[in-house]
Amino acid sequence: MNKVELAYFGLCSLIALLGAVxxxxxxxxxxxxxxxxxxxxxxxxxxxxxxxEFLAAIQLLVYAGAVVILFLFVIMLxxxxxxxxxxxxxxxxxxxxxxxxxxxxxxxxxxxxxxxxVTPTALPAVPPQFGTIxxxxxELFSTALxxxxxxxxxxxxxxxxxxxxxxxxxxxxxxxxAADAKSSxxxxxxxxxxxxxxx
Amino acid sequence: xxxPLEYFVIVAAALFMTxxxxxxxxxxxxxxxxxxxxxxxxxxxTLVAFNRQYVGGHAGQIFTFFIIAIAAxxxxxxxxxxxxxxxxxxxxxxxxxxxxxN
Numbered sequence: 001m002n003k004v005e006l007a008y009f010g011l012c013s014l015i016a017l018l019g020a021v022x023x024x025x026x027x028x029x030x031x032x033x034x035x036x037x038x039x040x041x042x043x044x045x046x047x048x049x050x051x052x053e054f055l056a057a058i059q060l061l062v063y064a065g066a067v068v069i070l071f072l073f074v075i076m077l078x079x080x081x082x083x084x085x086x087x088x089x090x091x092x093x094x095x096x097x098x099x100x101x102x103x104x105x106x107x108x109x110x111x112x113x114x115x116x117x118v119t120p121t122a123l124p125a126v127p128p129q130f131g132t133i134x135x136x137x138x139e140l141f142s143t144a145l146x147x148x149x150x151x152x153x154x155x156x157x158x159x160x161x162x163x164x165x166x167x168x169x170x171x172x173x174x175x176x177x178a179a180d181a182k183s184s185x186x187x188x189x190x191x192x193x194x195x196x197x198x199x
Numbered sequence: 200x201x202x203p204l205e206y207f208v209i210v211a212a213a214l215f216m217t218x219x220x221x222x223x224x225x226x227x228x229x230x231x232x233x234x235x236x237x238x239x240x241x242x243x244x245t246l247v248a249f250n251r252q253y254v255g256g257h258a259g260q261i262f263t264f265f266i267i268a269i270a271a272x273x274x275x276x277x278x279x280x281x282x283x284x285x286x287x288x289x290x291x292x293x294x295x296x297x298x299x300x301n
Contacts, residue, residue, distance in 0.1 A: 002201065009202045013210040019215050022239050024221030029229045036233050041239050046207065050251040052260055055267075056202055059243075062267050067236065067274045074278045075229060084227045084292045098223040105216045106262030109209070120257070123220030127254055139257045140264070151268045166279035 009049060016042030033071045040056040040064050134136050215241035220222035228284065228291045232277045239270045 015038055022035030040063040047056035075082045129135045140148050218237030225231060243263045246249050252260025280292060 005202055008277055009206060012234050014204075017212065017213055017217070020217040020221075023233050024217055024225065025235060026230075029227060029233075032230050032233050036236060039237060039240060040274050043214075043244055046210070046244060047247055049220050050207065052250070053245050053262055054248060054265075055243075059263065062271055063236075065242075065269055070274055070278055071229065074282060077282070078291060081289065082227075082229060082291060083286070084290065086293070089294060090275070090294065094224050094226075098220045099222060102216060102220055105212070105219075109212055113205075113209075120205050122203055123251055124254055126251075126289065130254055131260060136257055136260060136264070139261055142266075143295075147265060151265055154269060157270055158275050162275040162279035165276065166282045180224070186215055 005049070009046070012042045012045035012049070014042070015039075016046070027083065029075045030072065033068055033075060035062055036071070037068045040068065051126045052148055054133045054136045089106070203254050204248055205218065207251075208245060211241045211244040211248065214238075214244065226293050228281045228296075229278075229295050231293060233283070235277075236270060236274065239266060242266065 017039075019035040019038030019042060020039075023032045023039065024035075026032040026035060040059060044056045044059040047053075047059060102142075200211055201275065213296060215238050218234045220235035221237065222231055243266055244264045246259040246266075250263075253259075256299065283294060287298075
């Protein structure tokens with residue numbers, strides 16, 4: 001086994017796994033988002049190793065460039081209340097469930113590793129044009145054309161839905177007729193009161 | 200000889216376990232969404248690794264492409280829901296999301 005390749009693989013997977021642990025364990029969500037960023041960069045490195053250059057670029061663009069930034073925006077929008085305090089309510093059940101999952105997962109992994117053949121599966125040689133933008137794009141626009149267009153529609157619907165959900169219920173009073181504006185003004189304090197009463 | 204396929208699958212399994220455990224033990228909605236992203240990334244890594252094993256086509260990489268698109272949509276809608284929930288209850292703890300109780 002090539003030493004350099006193995007070292008690169010170890011470095012990338014170490015970055016990814018450490019980032020994952022930080023994401024899950026960090027008390028501050030901003031640190032969690034930074035851990036997610038590190039995981040994404042590590043996985044992009046692994047994609048490069050697996051001859052998926054196009055996907056490595058997409059991973060960095062979409063995840064590191066859009067998703068993590070979106071997380072950071074929301075965390076900063078929420079301010080200090082994005083960091084929730086720990087509480088003991090139901091903690092035992094949660095940790096018991098997580099430990100059961102962890103033990104069963106590790107057990108399954110150990111079983112698989114014990115029963116597998118002695119020699120690990122060597123990857124075949126990469127054919128030319130494998131994983132490049134040209135070949136992926138050719139396949140996207142021929143065999144996977146319908147799902148591609150549908151995913152475009154899905155993204156459009158998701159954007160509209162996100163805006164509609166995040167916008168809240170406030171109505172611009174200048175757009176309303178006079179009577180409606182008055183009623184919305186009177187209803188606004190009651191909404192505030194119910195919120196206060198609830199909290 | 201290159202790094203064998205099993206190594207990638209093991210790393211993906213460890214990533215998925217981390218995400219799943221995080222989803223179970225944490226109660227911060229933002230961290231829950233990040234754990235979901237971790238699990239999606241682990242699945243993507245598995246798909247790309249197996250596509251590298253069977254180099255006849257690009258099925259795994261195309262699938263990963265669509266999963267990335269869906270994950271982006273999921274993050275946008277999920278964060279919008281978190282924002283709306285925060286506006287309602289001034290908290291992001293998932294234990295407080297009990298509007299449908301009773």
